[in-house]
Amino acid sequence: MAEQPLFKVTIDNVTVEVPAGTTILQAARKAGPEVAPPAMCYYSKLEGSGGKCRTCLVEVSKGSDRDPRPMPKLVASCRTTVMDGMEVKNLTSERVVDARKGVVEFLLINHPLDCPICDQAGECHLQDLSYNHGASGTRYEFQRRTFEKHSLGDKIQLHMTRCILCYRCVMVADQLTGQREHGVLERGERAEISDYLEKSLDKEFIGNVIDVCPVGALTDKTFRFKNRVWFLKPLNAHRDCPTCSGKVTLWNRGDEVFRVTARKDQWGEVEDWICNECRFDKKKTSDWVIEGPREISRHSVISQNKYIGMVKPKETIDEVIGKEPRLFLDIHDVSQVNEKDRDLSLIEGPAHSTDFKEKDEKKQ
Amino acid sequence: MKLLLENAHIEGIRYFEAYRKNGGYRSVEKALKMTPDEIVEEVKKSGLRGRGGAGFPTGLKWSFLAKPEGVPRHLVCNADESEPGTFKDRYLMEFLPHLLIEGLIVSSFALGSNATYIYIRGEYAWIPDILEQAIQEAKNNGFLGKNILGTGFDLEIYVHRGAGAYICGEETALIESLEGKRGNPRIKPPFPAVQGVWMRPTVVNNVETLATIVPIINMGGEAYGNIGVGKSTGTKLISACGNLNKPGVYEIPFDLSVEDFIYSDEWCGGIPNGKRLKACIPGGSSVPIVPANLLLKTAKGETRYMNYESLSDGGFQTGTMLGSGGFIVLDEDQCVVKHTMTLAHFYMHESCGQCSPCREGTGWMWRILKNIENGKGKMEDIDLLWDVQRRIEGNTICPLGDAAAWPVAAAIRHFRDEFEWHVLNPEEAQQRNYGIAHYADPREVPVA
Known part of the structure; x- marks a missing residue:
């Protein structure tokens, strides 16, 4: 294998060297947890994940050494690969902090906030995200969207109301199990995870959907409550x-x-x-x-x-x-x-x- | 000067015989004697800009197409015309199907595509039949299929019906849908020019863009580029609707002033019932709405023309965009708040639900607007609405988020007084409209 060139990337004034083809998020994780953007949908072990939740948006203030122009829009760091000499602003950019605050707010306006009765509480990525990047109050004054609770087989419980549609569980089923029996139905804010005509999720390794779920939407029935x-x-x-x-x-x-x-x-x-x-x-x-x-x-x-x-x-x-x-x-x-x-x-x-x-x- | 709709009035032009008799398929005969690179060069010289809305130079887009050895390439025609207010492609496909097929053959040859797809929106239920008939006729006459005109070039054109989703007009969502998957936009890069349909290099172009290839080849790229103004070359189809005496599809030259287009009898023939012009969305629902005073004249007091540069003069502060050419006119009786609410509902309904700002934000905007329209709004709601749209814009995977945010932003920017009036006079707002505002066109129109 040909030796891959190393690219120098600066993220929030921390410089790291990573091989070409690395994403900004992975480079930031290498630079340290202080500068790593949060990720709700990206999962390094699942191919094609990321780009959806928009919490990992960062500002690229310098494209590369060859083309130093900044990128006009904030980019999803989980799906953008680094260039040599790239400079990225995460927490040091006001635009990023503001946009992330907006994303957290969007994720929470229809979230039930039922942490006191949720099994995920304490290890919930959305909880961490809201603590670290969100606001304490809400400006949403309308009825929150709800779904019926739904049983995916005898081991997994789906609580769709809490879901943030990261698509990780869909990818787990696609990439780990032999056959996928669930997916996303409907569109827009009515989109929901559901299984195919009440088929149960019982394939080998399907239990991993519980582990990849960043919120309490998929929980282990043998542990619930x-x-x-x-x-x-x-x-x-x-x-x-x-x-x-x-x-x-x-x-x-x-x-x-x-x-x-x-x-x-x-x-x-x-x-x-x-x-x-x-x-x-x-x-x-x-x-x-x-x-x-x-x-x-x-x-x-x-x-x-x-x-x-x-x-x-x-x-x-x-x-x-x-x-x-x-x-x-x-x-x-x-x-x-x-x-x-x-x-x-x-x-x-x-x-x-x-x-x-x-x-x-x-x-x- | 008409380049696309020149023969639209001829009886039977929908069928091969009449189309061929009136000079149809000349460009195929000419193009197949050229090399693909020469055709791309002609298109570059013509300065043609994508007619789907973004206005990206077509020749440049074509030259980005990756050409790896042994990998098939594809051309996809985007006929998923779903933007509210835009219906130019429907007209083109319904009455001049052979023009599109002709453009597709030339473009496919230029790009090296042997399988070309027309992705048509599900709501155009009767048009796929027209297209399929045209394809069959072209095939019977040797313009499609194997070894076209003895040149050794093979081409099949397939018509694929969508299932009725606005988002499938976004090129990567269209590709996903064409592959039989859920119509979610892909995350870019990689762009379709590198990995498109079935991960093969793909070009996605609008119907009108591909039809325009025909006159470009017939008259030569340079001659085409000399028509028009500045970087807006050629002609453009505009679908005019709303409060107009003569709504419909028009092929306009780019040096036509907006004022002439609305009021001249040759074009839309003015506003009906002696009403006055209040506002206009010149390029389909997702471009910013502008009040009459900024539509007819730019902020600098110059006449505004129907072309890419003039309409976007002043940026989003005082300008707008030509977009896809869905020209929606609002007279003094129309309520901007209600209008914006309707659009917000559309975008909420059509969001694919993949990324958070668009999925949650579009519904939120609609609910706030519904409250304001129904007299339950508060003053803070207007600022909140501004804040929500600001946080959607630019932060989403595909341009649907921007398309949902821009109309709301422009409505608040230009018509804030109307929003405030709805909040301050909730009961009155239910019964009557805001009425004449300072930004309305002052001219009186006699009632016909």
Whole structure:
């Protein structure tokens, strides 16, 4: 293979060298998480993904060394390849910040914002995106679009109201499973993910649609409503699986396996696709060889203290009911797992309640 | 001077015999003796600009076509004419189908396409039959099929019916739809000239553009380029509609003033019922609407002409675009808010739903406009509307987002007083129109 030339790209004043053909987004990810634009629909492991959500828009202030003209429009960084000497502005560009704020607003105007009852809460890309790039209020005064809940087979639940139409699940079905049984119906704001005449999604590897879904639109029926993700302890584990790599993340509470997902990297992307059997059926600790705790480094409430020190939105409940609301539950009192100074990654093996007690005793 | 519609009045011109008798298919005989590059050169010399709306030079577009060894190339004729107010291609295909077929043969030869497609919108239910008959006639007379006129050039033309989606007029959505997929625009690059239909190099051109190839070859590129004004060469079909005495399809020279086009008896014959001109959308629903005072004269006080440069003089601040030539005229009785609401509904309905700003923003704009029109609007809504359109424009995959944002932006820019009047007088706004405004054309027209 001929050696590929390296291109120099500057993103928000950070310069990196990447091979020709790399997209701006990938170059930015190489430059570091501080300058990487958010991506809701792009998925590096799915061919043809990206370009749809428009959250990764960036300004190209210098096209290349050969042609230094800036690009007139903001470009989708996930689908634009770099040129030698290109200069890209992400967070340093006011246009980008404003456009991204607009995109977040567009994504949220018809989103139900039912995070308190949504299984994705805590590891939701849309939650992270709104925290990092959105506004605290809404200017949308109309009824939000809703869809009926829809069951895609006995393992996967579709909650279309929450969907942001990233098309990732469609691509997973196209590229990973033998046959695609679902797709996008209708158009415009009525567009929806749906399966073909009530066919169920039961192909091998179809469970991965749950992992690629950036929001809570596709959820695991074997895990729904069982637990909050931040109460669970993620563990790296593997088993000798005949169909897939068998490398997974177990989400445990004590010895009990609550759910099994693929391992995700720091961009929230799956490292190795896993099969349906591993995901849905192997729910005993004895099924797995546990390697140790897994650190979740993505911005999310699982990686604790990410959002500490942020200004809380104004509480309106007391204004409405005329008194301070009574707290039913303060998770910081009830669950030691969520204590501010508790570092889960220091615990070896699965976390048991005794771990917390012992530690607390040691402290005293 | 008529180049396209010269023979449109002749009886039976729809059929091969009459068409051939009146000089039809001369350009094929001439072109097939030239080399493909010479034809592209002629088209470049003619200065022809794409008639679909964007006005991109056709010769330049053709020269971008990638020509890898052993990979077939395709020409696709975009007959998905769905822009509200535009119906020039329908006229052309219905009455002069052989003109299009002739243009397609020459263009296919120039581009090296052996399989050419006409993608026609589903609503034109009766036209595919006309085209297919014309194709059959051309085939029977040796102008299509194998070894055309003994030159060894093979060409098949296929008519493909769309299913009725505005978005499939966007070239990459059209290609997806032609391939049998959902009509979602592709993300560019790669452009169709490199990877189009079935990932093969493809040129997509409008019906009128391809028909215009015929006079260009017949008279020569340079002679064609000498007709017209500046970079607007040749003639243009305009489909005029709205409050006009004589709406219809006209072939205009580019040095015609807008005033003459609206008021002269030779053309549209003025506004009916003694009403006054209030506003106009000169290039199909997606170009900015302009009030009468800015339509007839530019901001500098010069006469405005029906050509690409003159209509876009002043940018979007005070100008507009020639677009696809869908000339919609509004008289003093028309409500700009209601009109904008109708357009916003159209774009909401036709958005493909692929990218977020367009999918969510078009519906949002329509709902705000519906509130204002129905007397439930607030003053802040006008600014909100401006903000929403601003965040859609330029941030979408395809130009539908821009097309949805521009009419709203132009309506607020030029007719803000009318929006405010709707907010301040919600009940009155339900009962009557805003009436004469300072920007209306002051001339009185006698009632015929």
